[in-house]
Amino acid sequence: MEEKMEQPPSNTSSSLYPNLQPPPTMPLAPHTVHTIITATVFGKENQRMTCPRCNADISTRVESAANMKTHLLALLLCLGGCCCCAPLPYCMDSCLVHKHYCPACSFFLGVSKN
Numbered sequence: 423m424e425e426k427m428e429q430p431p432s433n434t435s436s437s438l439y440p441n442l443q444p445p446p447t448m449p450l451a452p453h454t455v456h457t458i459i460t461a462t463v464f465g466k467e468n469q470r471m472t473c474p475r476c477n478a479d480i481s482t483r484v485e486s487a488a489n490m491k492t493h494l495l496a497l498l499l500c501l502g503g504c505c506c507c508a509p510l511p512y513c514m515d516s517c518l519v520h521k522h523y524c525p526a527c528s529f530f531l532g533v534s535k536n
């Protein structure tokens with residue numbers, strides 16, 4: 423009975439809140455810190471911007487790449503009996519995503535939305 427009374431003082435801080443209760447912070451606090459960088463909308467063409475990594479005033483380097491949509495479209499063409507057209511999505515600009523990199527430090531800046 424008496425040994426239950428002995429508790430290490432370091433244990434009291436962690437048992438302030440039970441498992442089910444979240445810490446008393448604002449639950450819907452908006453995080454506006456990172457939205458400045460991610461808000462940049464990239465297109466198919468290279469664009470002028472300031473690199474968030476090296477802070478240089480750059481014109482982005484664009485690389486076209488196939489994404490899941492491109493592979494899926496090729497697969498659908500293949501399954502639809504149009505095997506000759508299967509490589510077509512890889513040649514069509516509208517079916518590819520355009521990745522933007524910093525030409526100075528090769529930092530990945532973002533990808534265009536199709």
Ligand SMILES: [Zn+2]
Pocket residue numbers: 473474475476477478524525526527528529
């Ligand atoms: Zn850079």
